[in-house]
Amino acid sequence: MESVNRPLSPHLQVYKPQLTSVLSITHRATGVFLSIGTLLLSCWLVSLATNEITFAKLNTYISAWYGQIILIGFVFSLFYHLCNGIRHLFWDAGIGLNIETTYKTGYAVITAAIILTIVTYLMGCA
Amino acid sequence: MSLQTPLARARGLGSSKEGLHHWTAQRLTAIALVPLSLWFIFSTVSVISKDYSTVTLWLQAHFNAVLMLLFITAMYYHAALGLQVVIEDYVASKWQKIGCLVLIRFLVFFAGLSSALAVIKVYLGL
Numbered sequence: 001m002e003s004v005n006r007p008l009s010p011h012l013q014v015y016k017p018q019l020t021s022v023l024s025i026t027h028r029a030t031g032v033f034l035s036i037g038t039l040l041l042s043c044w045l046v047s048l049a050t051n052e053i054t055f056a057k058l059n060t061y062i063s064a065w066y067g068q069i070i071l072i073g074f075v076f077s078l079f080y081h082l083c084n085g086i087r088h089l090f091w092d093a094g095i096g097l098n099i100e101t102t103y104k105t106g107y108a109v110i111t112a113a114i115i116l117t118i119v120t121y122l123m124g125c126a
Numbered sequence: 127m128s129l130q131t132p133l134a135r136a137r138g139l140g141s142s143k144e145g146l147h148h149w150t151a152q153r154l155t156a157i158a159l160v161p162l163s164l165w166f167i168f169s170t171v172s173v174i175s176k177d178y179s180t181v182t183l184w185l186q187a188h189f190n191a192v193l194m195l196l197f198i199t200a201m202y203y204h205a206a207l208g209l210q211v212v213i214e215d216y217v218a219s220k221w222q223k224i225g226c227l228v229l230i231r232f233l234v235f236f237a238g239l240s241s242a243l244a245v246i247k248v249y250l251g252l
Contacts, residue, residue, distance in 0.1 A: 028212060035205040038198075042241040045194075048185065049244035052178040062175050071174070075167060082163050085156050092153060124171045 019106050027084050030077035037074040075120050080113040148207060155204035162197045169193075182248055191249040195242055202238040206230055 015021060044062075047054045061067045087105050090096050096105055128135065173184045185191055209230050217223040 028208075031205075031208045032212060034201075035209055038201050038205060039237055042198075042237045042244075045185075045198075045241045045244040045248075048178070048181055049247040055178045055181070059175055059177070075171075078163055078167060082160065086160065089153065089156060120167055120171055123168070124174065 020102055023084060023106050023109065027081060027088075030081045033073065033077050034081060037070070037077065040070070040074075072117065072121060076113060076117040079116040079120075080109065083109040083112045083116075148210070152204065152207045155200045155207070158196070158200045159204060162193065162200055165193050166197050185245065185248045186251065188249075191245055194245050198238060198241045198245070202234045206234040 012025060044058060047058045062071065087096070087109055090105075096102065169184075169190065173181050176184075185194065210227060213223060213226045213230065217226055
């Protein structure tokens with residue numbers, strides 16, 4: 001049974017952005033970004049297992065400005081996905097599903113992700 | 127008028143795939159990834175962009191090696207499950223969808239095993 005020209009479910013172009021929907025799509029986007037980031041983590045581990053020269057070469061990329069941006073992006077995405085994921089787990093348990101709570105936890109997720117990213121950045125500088 | 131019972135009519139009409147297992151596995155890996163991610167970030171931030179011998183020593187600590195293996199496993203499993211849902215939602219053509227799903231699984235196994243082997247190699251000092 002082939003359906004003809006029906007729009008797929010999350011049709012973002014026609015959906016008015018709200019905090020809830022924006023956080024939802026950000027959850028997906030960070031998820032995809034984290035998957036790619038995990039491949040980079042694999043590269044880091046494999047280069048460590050290869051030899052010192054390969055590892056040192058990869059390190060120069062990590063230390064470069066673009067490497068640092070990717071790293072901060074990865075850390076933020078991980079914290080965001082982690083915090084929002086916990087929000088999702090509570091929803092799965094049937095907790096916090098009314099609109100008022102959803103907005104409160106939504107803002108809490110953004111705040112927590114930003115603070116944790118800054119804390120991690122400062123720890124990395126120390 | 128049908129003489130079938132409601133159950134008989136419903137049988138065979140479900141997705142009859144593996145939705146429940148997917149749902150459970152996604153939540154289980156998510157719960158596992160809460161402590162694992164926190165360990166990963168706060169432990170890795172102290173050695174990222176450090177030199178070869180420092181990182182090697184760090185990963186040779188038993189606790190770090192085990193948690194890194196667990197993190198990699200849970201992360202790739204969770205990533206495969208999440209990317210599957212994204213592909214199922216956004217890729218319309220049946221064969222493109224199947225192609226993407228197969229590709230994701232191959233890639234996840236390849237990257238996951240490569241990383242695991244790298245961790246073991248460094249841990250054993252080979």
